[in-house]
Amino acid sequence: MTAVNSGDRVVENGGEMRGYLDWPGKSAIAEGMPEHPAVYHMLDVAAVAEVLIAPFRFPKPLTQALILLTGLHDLGKIGNQFRAMLRDGGRQSQKHWEITEVLLRHHEKMLEDRLGAQWRPLRQLVAASAGHHGWPPGLNDKGFSGPLGLTGMQAVEDSGEVVATFLALWPEASLADVTTAQAKALSWWLPGLVTAADWIGSNTGWFPAMAAGPDLADYLTGARERAARAVSEAGLAGTPIGTVPLFDFSLRPMQAACQSIDLPEGPMLAVIEDETGAGKTEAALILAQRMMQAGKGRGLFFALPTMATADAMFARAETVLGRLFAGVPSVTLAHGRSALSERYRSIVNAARESSDTITCTPWLAENRRKALLADVGVGTVDQALLAALPTRFNTLRHFGLSSKILIVDEVHEIGEPYMASVLEQLLRLHRGAGGSAILLTATLPLDLRRRLLATYEGAAENPAYPALTLSSGAVRTDLPQETGAKGAVAVARLDSAAEAVTLLAQAAGQGAACVWVRNAVDDAIAAVQDLRAAGVEADLLHARFALCDRKRIEAAALSRFGKAGAGRADRVMIATQVIESSLDLDFDVMVSDLAPMAALVQRTGRLWRHMEARPRAGRPVPAPVLHVVSPDPAAVADAHWLNRVLDRGAFVYPHDLQWRTADHLFREGRIVAPSGLRGLIEAVHGADLPPVPEPLLHAEAERLGSNAARGAHGWQNVIRLAEGYRNGGAASNDADYPTRLGLPQRVLVLARAGQGGLQPFAAGPEGWALSEVTASLVRLAALPLPDQNAPAIVAVKAGWPDWKRDALWICPVAEDGAICEGLRYDPDLGLLFDTPHVRG
Incomplete structure (x- = not known):
C-alpha cells in the first residue's frame, strides 16, 4: 500500500484514511524519510508503559487506565500549531503537553462515561499524564478556550477519535474505584511512569519512524514487540530476586537480628542503630534481600551523605550485589561525578557473563535522573531528596525509587533541620507509593528517630542501643551490650x-x-x-x-x-x-x-x-x-x-x-x-538538655532560631503531597530548591598554560572535571580572580552550555602555584588563601 500526503489529509490508494494519522509526532530524521505520526508515538509509549507497569501489580482495571492515560500523554501534538512547528518551523504559543490537558478536559465526558470515573480524580490523573516533561501543566480552567481554538476544530475532532480508539484498545480500563485522595497520590507517580516510557518510546533506535498506514490495533501489536526489547536493552526489565545467602561468614548480632525479625505486611520502615564498624551495611543488605523476597521492592537505592561515601559504598557493595539477584542486575552510580569513577565506567555495558556480574546500560548511564530507574542505585542522598522537592523531573525520581528498598546510610548526617524536613517528606512520598525503607545510623537522636518512624505511622520510645526498630512496632533490643575487643x-x-x-x-x-x-x-x-x-x-x-x-x-x-x-x-x-x-x-x-x-x-x-x-x-x-x-x-x-x-x-x-x-x-x-552511646548522644543532641553558661546563651538562642528557620525553610520548599501534582508540584531548576543548605560555594577549574592554549590542571580524558576545586564564595569574592573574558578562557568555555560557563570559574595556575593575589594552589596542601581568614 502507498500512503501519500494530499493537502491536510492522508489518503491511501485513492481512499481517505483516518485523519488523525496526518498529525506528526516527530519530524522526519532526513529528507525523504517519513514523519512518525503522533498517534503511533503515543502507542509506542503506551506499549513501553505496559512493560514498565506490569511488576507493580495494580488491579487490572487501574493498570489499563494508567496505560491508557500514558498513551494519551501527547494528545496535544494533534494540533495546528505543533504540526506547523514541525513542518514549517512555526512558533507554538502553548506547549503541546499543556494542550494535552486541554484536549483531554474537552473530551472529559467521554472519559468519565467509559472509565466510570468521577471528575475530581480524573482531572488529577489527566494533569499528571500531561505533565511528563518535568512540570505540571499551568493553565487554569478559564485559560482552556484560547488554546483550544488555536489547536483547530479538525484537531479537536481527530483527538476525540483517538481517545475513543484508545479506550477500545484497553477495554477493561476503569477508574471507578479511585478516590480523589488516591488519585492525588497516584498523580505524583504517574508522570514518572510517563516520562520513563516516553524517553524509551522516543528512541528511534528502538522505535523507528513509520509512515502512516497500519491501523492502530495492528500498529500496537508491533509496538509491543519493540517495547519488550527496548525495555530490556534500556536495563529496566527487572531482574529476579536471589535466594542464596549473601554472606558466608558468621553473622554479627545486628546482622542476625535482620535475618530473623518478623516482617510486617505492606510498606515498612526499619531503623538500624549500632556503633561504627558493627557491620550495619551488611545487616541492611540482609534485611533488604528478605524485604525484596517478601515483595516489598524489586531493587535497592543506597543513599549516602557525600559523593566520597557513595564511591566507597559502590566499591564495597559491588561484590555482593550480584548475589542479591538470580540474574544480572543493572547498577548505577548516581551523583554529579559518577563519570570519574573507573569502577563505574568499567560496568557500563559490561557483558553479562556470570551470575555475579553487574552491568549498567549506556541508556541508564547517560543521565543522573535515569540512574534511579536501575535495579540498584548507589548515590548521594541528594538524588533521592530531589524527588520530594519541586524540581524538574522529581516525579521520575519518585517513580524510580517507588520500586526500590530505599537505604539511607549515615542518616544522622541528614539530621540538620532543613535536610531532615526534606527527608521526612521523601519518606511519606515513598510510603504513599508502597515503598519501603531502611535507615542506618550510629548516632541518631531519639526525637529525630521518632519523627522519621512517624512517616510510616510508627513510633518507638525504647531507648535501648543497639536496636533494630520497625515502623510496625517490632523492636529488637536484645542485642549484646558488651564492648568489643577495642574496649572503652x-x-x-x-x-x-x-x-x-x-x-x-x-x-x-x-x-x-x-x-x-x-x-x-x-x-x-x-x-x-x-x-x-x-x-x-x-x-x-x-x-x-x-x-x-x-x-x-x-x-x-x-x-x-x-x-x-x-x-x-x-x-x-x-x-x-x-x-x-x-x-x-x-x-x-x-x-x-x-x-x-x-x-x-x-x-x-x-x-x-x-x-x-x-x-x-x-x-x-x-x-x-x-x-x-x-x-x-x-x-x-x-x-x-x-x-x-x-x-x-x-x-x-x-x-x-x-x-x-x-x-x-x-x-x-x-x-x-555500644552501651554508652545513647547517653552520650542524648546529652548533647537530645530533647531535654541542661542549661549552658550565661556567656553562651546568645549562641544557643542563635542556634535554636537558625534551626527553626532552616526546618521551616525545608517544609516551605517540599512538594505539597496533599494537593496532588498539578497544584503541589510546580517544578523549578534543581539549584532553586537545594537538597541541603550551606554557605555559598564557587567551583574553580584549575588550568595550565600549554601548547595551543589552556589545558586542564589534571591529565587524562576527564581532565577538566578532575581539575575542579570548591571554595567559599565569601572568601573568593574578596580576591581578584582571573577575568573570565580573557581570550584563552573564553576559548576553553566556547563549547560549554550556558549554565556551566556561568557556574565554573577557570583559574590558570602559574608554575609557582599562584592563581591571583592572595590565592594559590599546592598539590600537597590544596587551595591556599594568603589573605586573612574571613568567616564562611
Whole structure:
C-alpha cells in the first residue's frame, strides 16, 4: 500500500484514511524519510508503559487506565500549531503537553462515561499524564478556550477519535474505584511512569519512524514487540530476586537480628542503630534481600551523605550485589561525578557473563535522573531528596525509587533541620507509593528517630542501643551490650594545638599511625606544616583539593591506613570531617578538635577500628585514647571561650553544642560502645538538655532560631503531597530548591598554560572535571580572580552550555602555584588563601 500526503489529509490508494494519522509526532530524521505520526508515538509509549507497569501489580482495571492515560500523554501534538512547528518551523504559543490537558478536559465526558470515573480524580490523573516533561501543566480552567481554538476544530475532532480508539484498545480500563485522595497520590507517580516510557518510546533506535498506514490495533501489536526489547536493552526489565545467602561468614548480632525479625505486611520502615564498624551495611543488605523476597521492592537505592561515601559504598557493595539477584542486575552510580569513577565506567555495558556480574546500560548511564530507574542505585542522598522537592523531573525520581528498598546510610548526617524536613517528606512520598525503607545510623537522636518512624505511622520510645526498630512496632533490643575487643575509649583533653603537635610527634616516634581531625581546612593546613617542620611525616586530606589530588590522597590513605594498609608506622594524617564516614581507616592514636558529640563518636570509629587485623598486643600504644583539643568547659569567661583554642575551627559548629559535648564527655571520661552511646548522644543532641553558661546563651538562642528557620525553610520548599501534582508540584531548576543548605560555594577549574592554549590542571580524558576545586564564595569574592573574558578562557568555555560557563570559574595556575593575589594552589596542601581568614 502507498500512503501519500494530499493537502491536510492522508489518503491511501485513492481512499481517505483516518485523519488523525496526518498529525506528526516527530519530524522526519532526513529528507525523504517519513514523519512518525503522533498517534503511533503515543502507542509506542503506551506499549513501553505496559512493560514498565506490569511488576507493580495494580488491579487490572487501574493498570489499563494508567496505560491508557500514558498513551494519551501527547494528545496535544494533534494540533495546528505543533504540526506547523514541525513542518514549517512555526512558533507554538502553548506547549503541546499543556494542550494535552486541554484536549483531554474537552473530551472529559467521554472519559468519565467509559472509565466510570468521577471528575475530581480524573482531572488529577489527566494533569499528571500531561505533565511528563518535568512540570505540571499551568493553565487554569478559564485559560482552556484560547488554546483550544488555536489547536483547530479538525484537531479537536481527530483527538476525540483517538481517545475513543484508545479506550477500545484497553477495554477493561476503569477508574471507578479511585478516590480523589488516591488519585492525588497516584498523580505524583504517574508522570514518572510517563516520562520513563516516553524517553524509551522516543528512541528511534528502538522505535523507528513509520509512515502512516497500519491501523492502530495492528500498529500496537508491533509496538509491543519493540517495547519488550527496548525495555530490556534500556536495563529496566527487572531482574529476579536471589535466594542464596549473601554472606558466608558468621553473622554479627545486628546482622542476625535482620535475618530473623518478623516482617510486617505492606510498606515498612526499619531503623538500624549500632556503633561504627558493627557491620550495619551488611545487616541492611540482609534485611533488604528478605524485604525484596517478601515483595516489598524489586531493587535497592543506597543513599549516602557525600559523593566520597557513595564511591566507597559502590566499591564495597559491588561484590555482593550480584548475589542479591538470580540474574544480572543493572547498577548505577548516581551523583554529579559518577563519570570519574573507573569502577563505574568499567560496568557500563559490561557483558553479562556470570551470575555475579553487574552491568549498567549506556541508556541508564547517560543521565543522573535515569540512574534511579536501575535495579540498584548507589548515590548521594541528594538524588533521592530531589524527588520530594519541586524540581524538574522529581516525579521520575519518585517513580524510580517507588520500586526500590530505599537505604539511607549515615542518616544522622541528614539530621540538620532543613535536610531532615526534606527527608521526612521523601519518606511519606515513598510510603504513599508502597515503598519501603531502611535507615542506618550510629548516632541518631531519639526525637529525630521518632519523627522519621512517624512517616510510616510508627513510633518507638525504647531507648535501648543497639536496636533494630520497625515502623510496625517490632523492636529488637536484645542485642549484646558488651564492648568489643577495642574496649572503652578513654578521653583526654589537650589545652592547645601546640600540645597536639607535641603528642603526635611523640606517638609517631613510637611507631604509631596517628590522625588529627581538624574542624577547619586552614587549621588542618597549619597543623601539617607544623608537623613537617618538626620532622614528622604528615599527610593532609581535606575538601579544598582539586579532585585529581583528592582522589590520589584518598587512595594513598587507604593503602597506608586502611584495613590491609602497609607502611603506616610513624605516619600522621591531618584531615577534616571528610574522614568521619567516607573512608575505612584505622589509627592507633587520634586527636580531634572539639566537635559536637555525634561527630566525635563518628571520628572515634576510626580509632582502633580493625581489631581482627591489628589486635591490642600488636599496637604501639597500650590502649585507645581520644585526645580532644578543647578549652576547659568549667572556665567559660566569655563568648570567646572556644575561639582562643580552636581559632578558625571554632566557627564550624554551634558553641552551645560544643560546650555541652565538652562538659559531658570530659566528666564521663570515656566512650563505651555500644552501651554508652545513647547517653552520650542524648546529652548533647537530645530533647531535654541542661542549661549552658550565661556567656553562651546568645549562641544557643542563635542556634535554636537558625534551626527553626532552616526546618521551616525545608517544609516551605517540599512538594505539597496533599494537593496532588498539578497544584503541589510546580517544578523549578534543581539549584532553586537545594537538597541541603550551606554557605555559598564557587567551583574553580584549575588550568595550565600549554601548547595551543589552556589545558586542564589534571591529565587524562576527564581532565577538566578532575581539575575542579570548591571554595567559599565569601572568601573568593574578596580576591581578584582571573577575568573570565580573557581570550584563552573564553576559548576553553566556547563549547560549554550556558549554565556551566556561568557556574565554573577557570583559574590558570602559574608554575609557582599562584592563581591571583592572595590565592594559590599546592598539590600537597590544596587551595591556599594568603589573605586573612574571613568567616564562611
